[in-house]
Amino acid sequence: MAVTAKAFQLWRPRIAPEDTVSDLCRTAGIKRSTLAQQLVRGKVSVSTIVAIARGYSLSVVDALAEFNGFEDLPSGITAPTAAELLSQVSHIDILRLLVARSGTTECVWTDSRLGLAAFPHRNSVRAWIEAIDPGDLRQQLASSTGVARQNLSAQLTAGRLAPWIAVQAGRIAGVSLASGLVVTGLLTPEEGGWPEDRRAGALRAIDDLDLVLLARDRLDVLGKQMRRAELDDGRDRALWENLG
Numbered sequence: 475m476a477v478t479a480k481a482f483q484l485w486r487p488r489i490a491p492e493d494t495v496s497d498l499c500r501t502a503g504i505k506r507s508t509l510a511q512q513l514v515r516g517k518v519s520v521s522t523i524v525a526i527a528r529g530y531s532l533s534v535v536d537a538l539a540e541f542n543g544f545e546d547l548p549s550g551i552t553a554p555t556a557a558e559l560l561s562q563v564s565h566i567d568i569l570r571l572l573v574a575r576s577g578t579t580e581c582v583w584t585d586s587r588l589g590l591a592a593f594p595h596r597n598s599v600r601a602w603i604e605a606i607d608p609g610d611l612r613q614q615l616a617s618s619t620g621v622a623r624q625n626l627s628a629q630l631t632a633g634r635l636a637p638w639i640a641v642q643a644g645r646i647a648g649v650s651l652a653s654g655l656v657v658t659g660l661l662t663p664e665e666g667g668w669p670e671d672r673r674a675g676a677l678r679a680i681d682d683l684d685l686v687l688l689a690r691d692r693l694d695v696l697g698k699q700m701r702r703a704e705l706d707d708g709r710d711r712a713l714w715e716n717l718g
Contacts, residue, residue, distance in 0.1 A: 475638040476517035477541045483513075485540050489530055502529035520637040524660060534665050535652065543638045550644065550651030551667045558653055559668075559676035561605035564595040565692035567677070572689050575682060588674040594659050597695060600630045602657040606647035614646045615639060634658060 490498055499506040502525040512518045520538070527537035535551065538544040567590050603611060616623045619639055629635050635643070640654025656666035663670055680688065 475543050475636070476512075476519055477523055479513045479516045479518060481541055482518040482523075486526075489526070489532060489537075498526065498529075502526040521660060534661060544641060547641065547651050552650040554650055554653055554668055554672065555606075556676045556679070557605040558602060558649060558657075559673045560680065560688065561601035562593040562595065562598055562657060562668075563673055563677055564591050564593070565597075565689070565696060567591055568685070568689050568692055571677060572685055575685065588677060590673055590677070593663075593673070594657055596633065597692075597699075598657045598659075599633050599635050600695070601692075602653065603630060603635075603643065606643065606649050606653075608647060611643060611646060615643055618642060618646070 486498065490501070493501070495509065496506055499509055502522075504522060504525050509518070509522060512522060523537055523541070524534050527534045535548050539547045567588075571588070612623055612626055615621070615626060619642055621636075621639065626639070629639075635654060635658050637655060637658070637660055640658055640660075641651050644651040644654050650667060652661060652666035653668075655661040656663055656668050
């Protein structure tokens with residue numbers, strides 16, 4: 475669900491009444507041809523709205539709330555849960571802490587010195603969905619959005635999720651409506667109410683057993699991805715050999 479061109483054209487004069495389209499694009503750092511193409515198609519991407527809001531120093535969350543499907547976004551922002559925070563810690567950082575807690579003298583990491591990698595990471599979207607899933611999240615998303623489950627799975631496999639689906643996932647799971655926009659990279663952690671130090675705090679709070687189980691689950695996901703990639707490479711090679 476993108477923003478309709480009509481809704482965008484009604485919104486644009488309110489935030490930049492004296493600016494031309496060229497001025498708007500220049501301020502937002504987007505190509506005029508890109509916006510023109512979107513308007514011709516009748517749909518303006520959510521990322522375009524975000525870029526314009528940032529360019530004019532507006533609250534991105536409040537700007538999105540002007541459009542259908544995002545009206546409750548500002549009131550629906552809450553602190554991320556511990557499970558959400560941990561979902562955005564990369565498997566490398568989890569393994570580093572696991573090694574640090576093993577007592578080896580060769581590791582410079584400690585619970586008091588956590589230099590976590592920035593997120594979103596490679597599996598941010600899928601990890602977040604799994605962290606908030608009450609048990610039937612994919613089924614409820616498919617039912618409420620009209621998007622087929624296989625299409626949802628394809629988005630998760632590709633590490634992405636349409637903004638309106640991400641917000642709907644937050645509604646269903648009862649978590650912050652901005653969380654899905656943060657883990658997909660549309661909003662910055664600050665814009666979505668995710669203080670950077672909260673991830674480190676959640677990781678420090680986890681006990682050794684849960685840390686081991688978390689590492690196991692992440693490695694299991696990574697292993698499946700690597701096996702899938704090997705199978706895909708094998709099929710590609712076989713296809714080229716047959717064509718040759």
